[in-house]
Amino acid sequence: MTQPALQVQSLWKVFGPKAEKLVGTPDLELSRKELLAKSGHVIGVRDVSFDVAPGEVFVVMGLSGSGKSTLVRLITRLIEPTSGTVLLDGEDITAMNDDALRDIRRKKVSMVFQHFGLLPHRKVIDNVGFGLEVRGEDKAARRSRAQEMVDLVGLSGYETNYPDQLSGGMQQRVGLARALASNPDILMFDEPFSALDPLIRRDMQNEVVRLHEEVGKTMVFITHDLAEALKLGDRILIMRDGEIVQIGTPDQVVGAPADDYVRNFVSEVPKSHVLTLKWVCRPEVPGEQVSDRTLPSGTIIREAARAVLDAQGPVRVVDDNGQTVGIVDDEDILRVVVAEEESA
Numbered sequence: 012m013t014q015p016a017l018q019v020q021s022l023w024k025v026f027g028p029k030a031e032k033l034v035g036t037p038d039l040e041l042s043r044k045e046l047l048a049k050s051g052h053v054i055g056v057r058d059v060s061f062d063v064a065p066g067e068v069f070v071v072m073g074l075s076g077s078g079k080s081t082l083v084r085l086i087t088r089l090i091e092p093t094s095g096t097v098l099l100d101g102e103d104i105t106a107m108n109d110d111a112l113r114d115i116r117r118k119k120v121s122m123v124f125q126h127f128g129l130l131p132h133r134k135v136i137d138n139v140g141f142g143l144e145v146r147g148e149d150k151a152a153r154r155s156r157a158q159e160m161v162d163l164v165g166l167s168g169y170e171t172n173y174p175d176q177l178s179g180g181m182q183q184r185v186g187l188a189r190a191l192a193s194n195p196d197i198l199m200f201d202e203p204f205s206a207l208d209p210l211i212r213r214d215m216q217n218e219v220v221r222l223h224e225e226v227g228k229t230m231v232f233i234t235h236d237l238a239e240a241l242k243l244g245d246r247i248l249i250m251r252d253g254e255i256v257q258i259g260t261p262d263q264v265v266g267a268p269a270d271d272y273v274r275n276f277v278s279e280v281p282k283s284h285v286l287t288l289k290w291v292c293r294p295e296v297p298g299e300q301v302s303d304r305t306l307p308s309g310t311i312i313r314e315a316a317r318a319v320l321d322a323q324g325p326v327r328v329v330d331d332n333g334q335t336v337g338i339v340d341d342e343d344i345l346r347v348v349v350a351e352e353e354s355a
């Protein structure tokens with residue numbers, strides 16, 4: 012088995028005067044209000060564990076105050092965990108001294124924030140190369156790497172502009188280029204597109220999908236927007252009150268929500284855009300006339316609709332090994348699409 016890019020194990024963050032003493036005590040079971048009144052503590056992250064595979068896009072989603080930002084800051088130790096461990100590529104971040112940690116932040120992890128954090132008096136190219144400069148790389152090498160990144164994010168021609176001469180979307184492209192310049196193992200995004208207009212936001216999401224296809228980096232992406240989570244995530248972690256409510260692929264989260272909180276989130280999602288044939292196929296009835304068409308079980312329902320409707324009879328649904336997992340016919344498809352129209 013390949014080693015996870017990131018392992019988070021039993022991670023806790025308690026804010027307040029005697030946070031360390033609180034872990035393992037019954038006070039952790041108190042409601043947020045009771046705990047605050049009794050001892051002045053707030054639980055930001057509660058016993059969170061998950062692994063992220065190399066090259067995976069892992070989205071953390073939840074409403075405001077659910078603990079997303081705290082979690083992403085704990086992973087890079089921008090804030091100190093109260094307890095638990097974080098392993099990056101097998102290395103224990105939580106046990107590292109400041110020098111080792113600085114090294115990790117310079118070389119292995121890059122962050123992209125909502126507020127781009129660009130240096131206003133530096134040109135685009137120098138913002139992109141900034142991390143390399145801090146790392147002590149010589150001017151020619153960092154210029155050439157920075158130019159490569161500027162080209163990669165579609166900003167060729169803007170190298171000598173200053174950040175305030177660029178639109179919000181373009182500034183965030185500079186942020187992306189800067190994050191990629193140091194060739195990190197993992198990219199962390201903390202609500203990077205929340206301040207952008209919806210259309211620009213969609214462009215930037217497409218940009219992340221494209222960049223991920225090109226550079227294949229492991230990404231941890233924080234958002235409060237379900238559509239963004241479903242679009243970008245290989246898997247989605249849904250948080251509430253600092254806790255994990257569900258971890259799953261987009262189709263698992265939409266097809267089998269863990270509880271009412273998640274059900275509520277996904278109730279507006281057009282199911283045919285997210286669910287795959289695996290979710291609607293059924294066993295073959297003996298003697299049934301099945302067409303000779305087959306479709307992979309991972310095909311999104313909407314993309315399969317035309318083929319199923321055109322086929323003469325039900326279509327066989329097969330897994331990656333070519334084994335039949337069930338069949339679908341017109342009705343199975345229409346049931347999902349019609350339900351969607353009715354709820355719209």
Ligand SMILES: Nc1ncnc2c1ncn2[C@@H]1O[C@H](COP(=O)(O)OP(=O)(O)OP(=O)(O)O)[C@@H](O)[C@H]1O
Pocket residue numbers: 026027053054055056073074075076077078079080081082235
């Ligand atoms: N420094 C702090 N001191 C006390 N409580 C804090 C601190 N930082 C965060 N919290 C609390 O921890 C909880 C989680 O906050 P966090 O900012 O991580 O949530 P979030 O999901 O990122 O929300 P948002 O999207 O609004 O940033 C909240 O209840 C918050 O009030």
